[in-house]
Amino acid sequence: MNVETENFQAFELYSLGLDTFRTYLGNKKQEILKDALNKFGQSFELDPQFFLPRYYQAVVKDLLGEYIEASTVLESLEDVAPADFKDLVRYSWAISLYHYYDVEKIDKSIETFESVNSKNSYVNLLARAGKIQSIAVRMMLSYRDKTKSAKAKEDKTKIIEEGQAILKKLPKLRRFSFKRGKNDLKAHEIEIKWITYNAMGLAFMYVSDTVRYPDKTIKGKNIPEEYSEELQKAMDYFEEADNINPDHWAILSNKGSLNLRKAVLEFYYENELWEETLNNTIDDFKKVLMVRPDYDFAYYEMGKLHRMTKRYTKAIDYFNKAIEAQKNGNLNVPKSSIEKQITYCLREYPNFF
Secondary structure, three states: OEOOOOOHHHHHHHHHHHHHHHHHHHHOOHHHHHHHHHHHHHHHHHOOOEHHHHHHHHHHHHHOOOHHHHHHHHHHHOOOOOHHHHHHHHHHHHHHHHOOOOHHHHHHHHHHHHHOOOOOHHHHHHHHHHHHHHHHHHHHHHOOOHHHHHHHHHHHHHHHHHHHHHHHHHHHHHHHHHHHOOOOHHHHHHHHHHHHHHHHHHHHHHHHHOOOOOOHHHOOOOOOHHHHHHHHHHHHHHHHHHHHOOOOHHHHHHHHHHHHHHHHHHHHOOOOOHHHHHHHHHHHHHHHHHHOOOOHHHHHHHHHHHHHOOOHHHHHHHHHHHHHHHHHOOOOOOHHHHHHHHHHHHOOOOOOO
């Protein structure tokens, strides 16, 4: 495939698509993203050897939640991409694999991030940030109980240390880039920073999951300090990510998931703040659904919130919306998990512990 095209119309549509895509990065509206996807698709149809619209087509599909198709296309592009873009393709492919939330795919994602060895130092740093984000998700998928607590803490330490190293590296790259006259510095830095802070937040959030089933004999007492500190550190990192890249659906979703954990713990320990935290959680996921209205995970979390507060009919409604959102074939939550939650609602079983 070629970086350039002799088809003027194909180039014009690609350029319009890229401008539209950049507009999306500023306001996060999915309608704009779909418009960009349409322009990239038209460009590629006019010249099937034009690499750039095909690459961005896959990137946009991943952002729209169509990660299965995105990963298939990106994998196919790895061998045919122009030499200067091969590492960028590997990076984007690894990102799409991350979105499967499957241990095998996550391991492949980490392996692919590790294979990135670009002449562009920013692409290498993006891959390092993406890798620690994948490791954090693997914590969530693999370490679900106290027996895995030590391993989870070990991974958390690695993620935090690598995250701090990535952030420390950025100013050095910035000086080098100014000398070389790079004009995409800001976009690269935003991407690296928010992914890094997000990964660090996930590490603290998921390490707390290894102790999320507390001793029932201590109900009614204060939430253990270990829980509170880890959740607060996670939120601090998510806030940093949100400040850098406001209203990104993934960051909003992570903040909502963290507040859900906090609300459940406060509810369990009879902390009077649980209702306030619950309302914050609902607000978080409403924001997610405004940005990404077909996100099954957001509906799933909203359903769990309503089940906890014994609003079973409303909870079932959200769980059914989660199943409806999965009709495109992209599952962020196993359907069996959603059906299990519906069964709990029908039995009027609100507990999480």
